[in-house]
Amino acid sequence: MPFQLPQELASTPTPFYFYDLALLDRTLAALAAAARPGGYQVHYALKANSNLPILERIRAAGLGADCVSGGEVQRALDAGFAPGHVVFAGVGKSDASVNLALAADIFCFNAESVQELEVLGELAGAQGRRARVALRINPNVDALTHPHITTGLEANKFGISLQDLPAVIDKLATLPHVELVGLHAHIGSQITELPVFGELSRRLNELQTWLEDRGHRLPHLNVGGGLGINYQQPDTEPIPDFAAYFGTFDRHLVRRPGQQVHVELGRAVVAQCGTLLSRVLYVKESQQTRFAILDAGMTELIRPALYGSHHHIQNLSSQLPAQPYDVVGPICESSDTFGRAVLLPETRRGDLVAIRSAGAYGEVMSSAYNLRDKAEAVYR
Numbered sequence: 001m002p003f004q005l006p007q008e009l010a011s012t013p014t015p016f017y018f019y020d021l022a023l024l025d026r027t028l029a030a031l032a033a034a035a036r037p038g039g040y041q042v043h044y045a046l047k048a049n050s051n052l053p054i055l056e057r058i059r060a061a062g063l064g065a066d067c068v069s070g071g072e073v074q075r076a077l078d079a080g081f082a083p084g085h086v087v088f089a090g091v092g093k094s095d096a097s098v099n100l101a102l103a104a105d106i107f108c109f110n111a112e113s114v115q116e117l118e119v120l121g122e123l124a125g126a127q128g129r130r131a132r133v134a135l136r137i138n139p140n141v142d143a144l145t146h147p148h149i150t151t152g153l154e155a156n157k158f159g160i161s162l163q164d165l166p167a168v169i170d171k172l173a174t175l176p177h178v179e180l181v182g183l184h185a186h187i188g189s190q191i192t193e194l195p196v197f198g199e200l201s202r203r204l205n206e207l208q209t210w211l212e213d214r215g216h217r218l219p220h221l222n223v224g225g226g227l228g229i230n231y232q233q234p235d236t237e238p239i240p241d242f243a244a245y246f247g248t249f250d251r252h253l254v255r256r257p258g259q260q261v262h263v264e265l266g267r268a269v270v271a272q273c274g275t276l277l278s279r280v281l282y283v284k285e286s287q288q289t290r291f292a293i294l295d296a297g298m299t300e301l302i303r304p305a306l307y308g309s310h311h312h313i314q315n316l317s318s319q320l321p322a323q324p325y326d327v328v329g330p331i332c333e334s335s336d337t338f339g340r341a342v343l344l345p346e347t348r349r350g351d352l353v354a355i356r357s358a359g360a361y362g363e364v365m366s367s368a369y370n371l372r373d374k375a376e377a378v379y380r
């Protein structure tokens with residue numbers, strides 16, 4: 001069904017984020033149904049959207065939490081996630097955030113370097129605890145997605161490179177407060193070519209055998225997140241194909257008996273349930289271009305400016321014949337553009353515009369640049 005704003009929200013001051021909680025619930029039900037047969041443990045990546053009403057539904061659906069800062073660990077705990085369902089990833093974990101997560105006794109740290117393992121061991125020892133750790137390896141697999149959100153290539157800062165693995169294993173033997181429980185990898189985000197997950201699985205299979213040959217049996221494998229969504233046509237595919245996603249791992253990842261496989265999905269869970277609503281402030285025509293100037297900008301949704309990302313844009317107020325518009329925000333930056341030559345029905349000052357698929361990496365990446373107020377979030 002095409003997007004419609006509930007009537008009672010028509011006079012809500014713009015810009016604002018609208019979250020369709022019924023769609024979130026349907027997405028969570030589809031995810032649970034697809035994950036259940038293979039026994040996959042799903043951790044929701046809080047970085048995609050950390051609003052409490054959303055987190056509470058995700059937690060109630062039985063997902064765990066994937067966090068990348070002390071703030072996110074604290075938010076997950078505040079939202080009621082059990083510490084045993086929290087994982088902590090990130091290439092630069094601060095000592096304060098590690099201490100917070102150790103004190104909460106979270107399930108696992110995804111560790112990214114020899115130095116990080118040493119620090120984890122030291123801080124865990126000081127608290128009289130053991131840190132459970134999965135080694136985040138950099139598998140050197142191309143996720144075939146946008147370069148800014150590719151994370152599993154040698155050139156990226158993330159993970160332990162394969163040639164460093166022997167040194168890491170030697171180091172672990174000297175760290176009594178660190179317990180190796182798994183392998184972790186995350187190769188990128190907005191991945192729509194599912195075979196890359198097959199490639200990742202093959203790499204993990206090889207590494208697992210290599211570790212077993214050295215006496216390490218791992219109870220957990222974590223394949224990260226990254227499943228993409230349909231930004232072009234959100235209404236034809238409001239819920240991603242979770243069955244195809246898990247099916248790829250079913251076919252390619254070789255599991256040991258009793259081994260648990262974890263995934264860390266963010267975007268695929270929350271992107272489609274969020275819409276940014278904005279009003280047209282002005283329509284301005286130059287020689288070559290007709291601009292629709294919105295009251296929302298890169299301060300509310302930075303993805304188009306930062307990655308050139310496409311978001312489907314609709315004028316909810318006009319039924320007039322369509323014309324091309326450059327849809328832009330009010331911020332003093334030329335990159336503050338949501339789309340160029342977007343076909344919209346003839347657009348006028350005051351029209352309500354919906355920018356779709358904004359539930360993930362939208363509100364969380366907003367800023368107060370130009371001293372702008374934070375957009376409200378509305379839930380239905």
Ligand code: LLP
Nearest residue numbers: 045186189190225226227264265266267361
């Ligand atoms: N696990 C790790 C270790 C990650 O770094 C990420 C995302 C995820 C899981 C969740 O990935 P997802 O399932 O959401 O693709 N701001 C960018 C996306 C950055 C993703 C960063 N890492 C965007 O707006 O496209």
